[in-house]
Amino acid sequence: MSATGKSIGQNSAAEVMIGLAVVVAAAVLLTFFYMSRGMGSGSGYDIKAQLPKVDGLGIGTDVRISGIKVGSISDLSLNPVNYLVTVTMRMDKGVEIPTDSSLQVTSSGILGGQYISIQPGGDDKLLASGGEIQNVQGSADLMSMIGHFALGGNGSSSTPSPAPAPAPKAQSLPAGP
Numbered sequence: 001m002s003a004t005g006k007s008i009g010q011n012s013a014a015e016v017m018i019g020l021a022v023v024v025a026a027a028v029l030l031t032f033f034y035m036s037r038g039m040g041s042g043s044g045y046d047i048k049a050q051l052p053k054v055d056g057l058g059i060g061t062d063v064r065i066s067g068i069k070v071g072s073i074s075d076l077s078l079n080p081v082n083y084l085v086t087v088t089m090r091m092d093k094g095v096e097i098p099t100d101s102s103l104q105v106t107s108s109g110i111l112g113g114q115y116i117s118i119q120p121g122g123d124d125k126l127l128a129s130g131g132e133i134q135n136v137q138g139s140a141d142l143m144s145m146i147g148h149f150a151l152g153g154n155g156s157s158s159t160p161s162p163a164p165a166p167a168p169k170a171q172s173l174p175a176g177p
Contacts, residue, residue: 008121043093045129046074049103049116050084051139056114057105063116070095071114085138089116098123102135 054076063071075088091097100121107114118133127133 001031023117029040036128044095045073045093047089047091047097047120047129047131047133049087049089049133049136050079050082051083051087051105051136054085057087061113061115063118065095065118065120070118079158084086087116097127097131097133099125099127100129100135101127101133102137103133106136126167128165 057073057076059073059076061073062069063073071089071091072086074090075086076086077086077088079086097118097123100123102119102121104117104119105114106117
């Protein structure tokens with residue numbers, strides 16, 4: 001075998017080893033990012049809620065209490081009977097939710113993303129894994145709210161607003177001595 005044949009074989013082995021190292025490093029990074037986003041199985045428990053609208057929500061969306069992330073959405077499914085969306089949320093281990101808590105879809109501001117906000121109730125009973133929050137409010141349609149306020153609060157420009165009440169007449173005080 002010639003000297004050039006030997007060096008080609010050595011180069012191929014080095015390239016294979018470098019390629020394997022790159023693949024392993026990519027797999028480690030992907031696993032790290034997957035687990036850090038709370039998307040992995042992790043510890044915790046699932047709770048559910050049925051909402052009429054979930055505009056802007058998706059799997060991985062934050063679930064917050066008092067602005068602090070305490071879980072994330074793990075599944076969204078449409079109930080074909082009542083057309084409500086069943087939202088399954090993976091809650092962090094150690095976060096306890098009273099059974100009389102309420103839930104609403106809200107946003108981080110005008111341009112911010114949507115998230116689920118839970119307002120804890122005062123009940124001594126806690127939701128178990130698989131439990132459901134009953135008091136819910138789905139997402140609001142921003143454009144209809146803007147229209148509601150821009151058009152006099154009734155959402156329709158065809159109905160005139162009532163005329164303002166006339167201002168009371170000023171009374172003159174009697175002249176003093």
